[in-house]
Amino acid sequence: xxxxxxxxxxxxxxxxxxxxxxxxxxxxxxxxxxxxxxxxxxxxxxxxxxxxxxxxxxxxxxxxxxxxxxxxxxxxxxxxxxxxxxxxxxxxxxxxxxxxxxxxxxxxxxxxxxxxxxxxxxxxxxxxxxxxxxxxxxxxxxxxxxxxxxxxxxxxxxxxxxxxxxxxxxxxxxxxxxxxxxxxxxxxxxxxxxxxxxxxxxxxxxxxxxxxxxxxxxxxxxxxxxxxxxxxxxxxxxxxxxxxxxxxxxxxxxxxxxxxxxxxxxxxxxxxxxxxxxxxxxxxxxxxxxx
Amino acid sequence: xxxxxxxxxxxxxxxxxxxxxxxxxxxxxxxxxxxxxxxxxxxxxxxxxxxxxxxxxxxxxxxxxxxxxxxxxxxxxxxxxxxxxxxxxxxxxxxxxxxxxxxxxxxxxxxxxxxxxxxxxxxxxxxxxxxxxxxxxxxxxxxxxxxxxxxxxxxxxxxxxxxxxxxxxxxxxxxxxxxxxxxxxxxxxxxxxxxxxxxxxxxxxxxxxxxxxxxxxxxxxxxxxxxxxxxxxxxxxxxxxxxxxxxxxxxxxxxxxxxxxxxxxxxxxxxxxxxxxxxxxxxxxxxxxxxxxxxxx
Numbered sequence: 001x002x003x004x005x006x007x008x009x010x011x012x013x014x015x016x017x018x019x020x021x022x023x024x025x026x027x028x029x030x031x032x033x034x035x036x037x038x039x040x041x042x043x044x045x046x047x048x049x050x051x052x053x054x055x056x057x058x059x060x061x062x063x064x065x066x067x068x069x070x071x072x073x074x075x076x077x078x079x080x081x082x083x084x085x086x087x088x089x090x091x092x093x094x095x096x097x098x099x100x101x102x103x104x105x106x107x108x109x110x111x112x113x114x115x116x117x118x119x120x121x122x123x124x125x126x127x128x129x130x131x132x133x134x135x136x137x138x139x140x141x142x143x144x145x146x147x148x149x150x151x152x153x154x155x156x157x158x159x160x161x162x163x164x165x166x167x168x169x170x171x172x173x174x175x176x177x178x179x180x181x182x183x184x185x186x187x188x189x190x191x192x193x194x195x196x197x198x199x200x201x202x203x204x205x206x207x208x209x210x211x212x213x214x215x216x217x218x219x220x221x222x223x224x225x226x227x228x229x230x231x232x233x234x235x236x237x238x239x240x241x242x243x244x245x246x247x248x249x250x251x252x253x254x255x256x257x258x259x260x261x262x263x264x265x266x267x268x269x270x271x272x273x274x275x276x277x278x279x280x281x282x283x284x285x286x287x288x289x290x291x
Numbered sequence: 292x293x294x295x296x297x298x299x300x301x302x303x304x305x306x307x308x309x310x311x312x313x314x315x316x317x318x319x320x321x322x323x324x325x326x327x328x329x330x331x332x333x334x335x336x337x338x339x340x341x342x343x344x345x346x347x348x349x350x351x352x353x354x355x356x357x358x359x360x361x362x363x364x365x366x367x368x369x370x371x372x373x374x375x376x377x378x379x380x381x382x383x384x385x386x387x388x389x390x391x392x393x394x395x396x397x398x399x400x401x402x403x404x405x406x407x408x409x410x411x412x413x414x415x416x417x418x419x420x421x422x423x424x425x426x427x428x429x430x431x432x433x434x435x436x437x438x439x440x441x442x443x444x445x446x447x448x449x450x451x452x453x454x455x456x457x458x459x460x461x462x463x464x465x466x467x468x469x470x471x472x473x474x475x476x477x478x479x480x481x482x483x484x485x486x487x488x489x490x491x492x493x494x495x496x497x498x499x500x501x502x503x504x505x506x507x508x509x510x511x512x513x514x515x516x517x518x519x520x521x522x523x524x525x526x527x528x529x530x531x532x533x534x535x536x537x538x539x540x541x542x543x544x545x546x547x548x549x550x551x552x553x554x555x556x557x558x559x560x561x562x563x564x565x566x567x568x569x570x571x572x573x574x575x576x577x578x579x580x581x582x583x584x585x586x587x588x
């Protein structure tokens with residue numbers, strides 16, 4: 001539906017736009033390419049530097065591909081634990097994405113398709129947690145997980161993140177947009193709730209679920225403060241805090257900036273690739289969130 | 292309409308479906324959230340070994356502490372710069388994207404990718420490129436401008452570097468919403484202005500900005516929360532609050548008081564202050580959006 005409106009919009013614009021705007025269009029493209037280049041420049045420079053040796057990095061204006069090739073990446077992965085950090089980040093993100101989406105699907109099913117007493121109150125109970133981001137509860141949360149003996153475990157990294165107001169809200173909105181006639185068919189067929197969820201709701205919500213997965217994944221992967229607090233054992237740490245470690249340990253003598261840049265790019269690539277691959281469902285999901 | 296969707300009436304099933312979400316929210320959000328309020332009324336003694344009732348003492352101590360007031364003022368200034376900077380740049384880039392038409396999704400992805408950028412990565416990349424001695428950006432900046440970059444020692448410069456990183460990272464999210472809002476404007480509202488041959492920038496300020504102001508307000512709220520809450524990695528990796536307290540943002544001070552100095556009572560009181568901030572922002576957001584929704588309908 002969205003694509004349809006898009007095309008109709010652009011065609012009207014083009015027919016209405018007088019021809020004298022054409023040279024200006026070129027200017028607009030130039031400005032756009034310029035700003036996109038500026039935004040990407042730190043990344044491109046870091047990629048170049050990540051191939052250089054320390055002495056090449058210290059020739060500040062040296063912008064050639066360095067003699068290290070991908071060796072800095074290999075060093076970060078093997079000698080500086082980044083393979084372990086990557087694995088831990090992947091495990092943490094996977095548990096958070098699967099857990100959050102599953103729990104939110106169940107909750108949204110109950111909210112939309114069940115005759116519920118205090119439905120509004122229940123929904124508010126879930127929504128009000130938006131007022132409690134991690135920094136607001138970080139001290140008791142840390143104590144709680146320490147009391148549970150969860151420090152340094154995957155449970156501590158994921159537990160506080162596997163339920164969320166945003167995911168329940170988005171899925172609820174989407175379920176309410178599914179035509180009621182479909183519900184009527186399900187009623188006549190006497191379909192049970194779990195069958196209804198798996199055979200009707202999930203297939204009809206693929207785009208929305210993909211969007212929620214992307215948002216959740218990027219959010220989880222980029223966490224820094226909570227893993228720093230909840231995990232003190234290096235072998236259980238995630239890749240974002242790994243950047244903090246490599247920054248500290250590469251300082252002896254001349255700072256190995258090439259190595260640090262390689263490590264940073266390793267920590268960036270997974271969410272970047274996911275965004276590029278799945279930007280369509282992500283954009284659609286954001287469009288709903290705003291309404 | 293709504294009742295048509297009510298397929299099932301088993302309260303037991305509904306309770307079971309909601310149970311996992313309720314358990315997690317209660318255990319990891321509501322319980323620690325409320326405990327923060329309780330802890331904020333206690334004084335921490337002997338590095339967290341013991342606590343004693345302190346009433347509002349922690350809050351009084353914060354209000355009279357020069358260090359906390361410094362952090363508070365810095366954070367407000369920092370947030371203002373980050374919010375305005377992000378909005379301005381995203382408006383311009385978003386408008387350019389809208390102008391060339393979003394059919395080229397290559398442009399769009401090339402502009403929104405910082406949404407996926409981890410704050411820690413953003414911080415470490417720019418800390419190197421803007422390094423006072425080794426940064427290549429520093430080198431060329433000092434060639435073409437009269438400035439000298441010295442943010443290891445210069446407080447205001449350090450705060451500015453953090454703000455640049457914070458804006459860069461937040462551009463993707465903002466551009467997504469600006470472009471979506473611009474594409475949602477009905478053509479009929481802007482056709483006349485276009486035919487009148489109004490210049491592009493004037494169109495942006497006079498026509499488009501007022502039309503998408505609900506989205507811009509939403510972004511102001513989200514960016515403010517971001518500037519206060521999500522900028523911890525920037526301070527932690529670049530400046531550790533220095534030089535001489537110039538970048539000791541509230542979130543960083545909270546972390547240090549809690550986990551380096553074990554001053555849990557004071558840290559919890561600082562969390563309560565941040566809670567009040569989120570609550571006010573959310574309230575403003577809801578009030579204004581409701582107002583617009585009614586106005587629009």
